[in-house]
Amino acid sequence: MHTVMAIGLVNAGLMTFRQAIGVVLGANIGTTMTAFIVGIKIEEYALPIIAVGAFFLFFMNKKRFQYIGQVIFGFGALFLGLSTMGGGVKPLRELPAFTDFMVQLADQPVLGLIVGTVFTMIVQSSSATIGILQTVADEGMISLHGSLPILFGDNIGTTITTVLASIGASIAAKRTAMVHVIFNVCGAIIFMLLLPVVLWVVQWMGEGVNIRMQIAYAHGLFNVTNTLIFLPLIPVLAWIVTKAIPGKMEEIQFRPIYLDDRLLATPAVALGQAQHEILRMGQYARESLQDATKFFFNRDTKFADLALQKEGLINELNRKIIDYITRIHQNNGLPEGESEKASGWFQTVSDIERIGDHAENVVELAEFSIINKMEFSGAATKELQEMMEVADQTVEKALVALEDQNTEMARAVLELESKLDELEVVFRKNHIKRLNQNLCASGAGTIYLDLLTNLERIGDHCKNIAQFVLHEQH
Known part of the structure; x- marks a missing residue:
């Protein structure tokens, strides 16, 4: 066993x-x-x-x-x-x-x-x-x-x-x-x-x-x-x-791979390594959201397990990265500008961790709907699919903007975040219409609205990342 x-x-x-x-x-x-x-x-x-x-x-x-x-x-x-x-x-x-x-x-x-x-x-x-x-x-x-x-x-x-x-x-x-x-x-x-x-x-x-x-x-x-x-x-x-049994193994390293205590003596280099770890954390947050989406539509528990596993890794990285950056600060070896940048990365780590939390929420909502045998209308399913695709694109572009410090990509993130806000408003109205016409069950409707909320908030955290990039480049 x-x-x-x-x-x-x-x-x-x-x-x-x-x-x-x-x-x-x-x-x-x-x-x-x-x-x-x-x-x-x-x-x-x-x-x-x-x-x-x-x-x-x-x-x-x-x-x-x-x-x-x-x-x-x-x-x-x-x-x-x-x-x-x-x-x-x-x-x-x-x-x-x-x-x-x-x-x-x-x-x-x-x-x-x-x-x-x-x-x-x-x-x-x-x-x-x-x-x-x-x-x-x-x-x-x-x-x-x-x-x-x-x-x-x-x-x-x-x-x-x-x-x-x-x-x-x-x-x-x-x-x-x-x-x-x-x-x-x-x-x-x-x-x-x-x-x-x-x-x-x-x-x-x-x-x-x-x-x-x-x-x-x-x-x-x-x-x-x-x-x-x-x-x-x-x-x-x-x-x-x-x-x-030949072949390449894809093993997730359930620990930081860029954070090295020996580099703390060189704070600028240590901060660069922390940034690499944050980007890795962001990639896992996006993958967690993708796995959660697959679980919702395919109902294959393999994807739920993957999403939750990556969320656990995100939480671990969040704790280790914040501790590492804190120790960089304590060494007082960063110039004033770099010190301000390090503070901005703190918020970015928090935003990425929250994206992982919302992916976990999607898994839990999907599990609840499966256990209670809830069915979504065809229109609601299409709307959720569109919302999830836009949310994934927003996270993807936010990570690219963060890695390359690309202001053009950061502005694209802001546009996608606005689109998520608009979609949430429109889809909520559509849901109320379907509810009034008895086209969907109230239980499934509650799950639907919670999913919209989680996806919209993912956009909010991506917006924070984009604004950090824009601030750094001015």
Whole structure:
């Protein structure tokens, strides 16, 4: 599950490919916790655990407590399922065919590896299949020697989840999935070759404990040892996967890339770097608006995720840039004219951040309309499309004017901002007419008006940027 989350974060640009490798290694260790919990044998507490989880899930208003409830409920359901299954598999001991098959698994480790792999690929949860293995072993149907190859196969089979999650995702996400496959397959091969040694180590570690816990020890040993082997080989692993899946990765750097504290000793240069970062921030604000627009019209949640992700980056850059420019001021190394310019850039950063906020508002309004199944009239849809196109053009020209300090482009921004104001007035009147003629629902109408307001305010912030450029060039 955590590796699937890593795939999603990499695909969204919130995590780099190199960072994801570490997460995959850590997630494999973390997933062993379920096996240890199952090894404790707390099935008799399954129903109380489910009750506690249900209470948090259904009777708590805060999302944080609801998420905690989901986790508790899930563990309770897992324990209840294992308890139920434990009772269900007992009659299998009386079937000669089943007992013969269990003997074959102990005698043919490769067969056990295949069974574990295929079973987990079907279930798509190694925690579940390992829990089942622990239950079957606890009933005396399979020995520890026969369980280990199945356990290693479970670790191979679980990679199918990340492979499926990477289908249609970015190159970086596909590479992350491949790392997970290589990691688990290589680990299984190593442990199968050393099976007698592994069996001895597990028996030594688990002396005096039940077979459930011994399997949990084996699971932990597999993943911890694997991680220790591959941790120093991360650069090599990344190189191999990059060669296997060629292509250019488009990763969003979720941090400033131009701000360098070492340049603060040269304030004029530092201010220039801050300006580069502000322009980068502005580009993300425009992309966030474009993604929000696509989400509104296409209703593809991928664009909503992209817009919100970029809005998060904008907020982070806003904080870092303001802090950086403040420290430039504190050094008192700027000439008077440059100091005044730095103050103007403060306002520009704020305007760009607000553009990102309005893009986020567009996403939230679109989500609300989708959840409540609101439909907009054809005329309203065309008007919103026109308004969004003009808003995008305004942001684009404002960024060009800012980057090139182009007064002609700045004046074009002022004209587009006036056009946005005019469109808002006209479209509001059109909406009232449609409302009076019962051509649109009042709920959808409220969303429509809020969208107009957000788009018009984007124009206002672009106007501020244009006026800053015009002021600087006089």
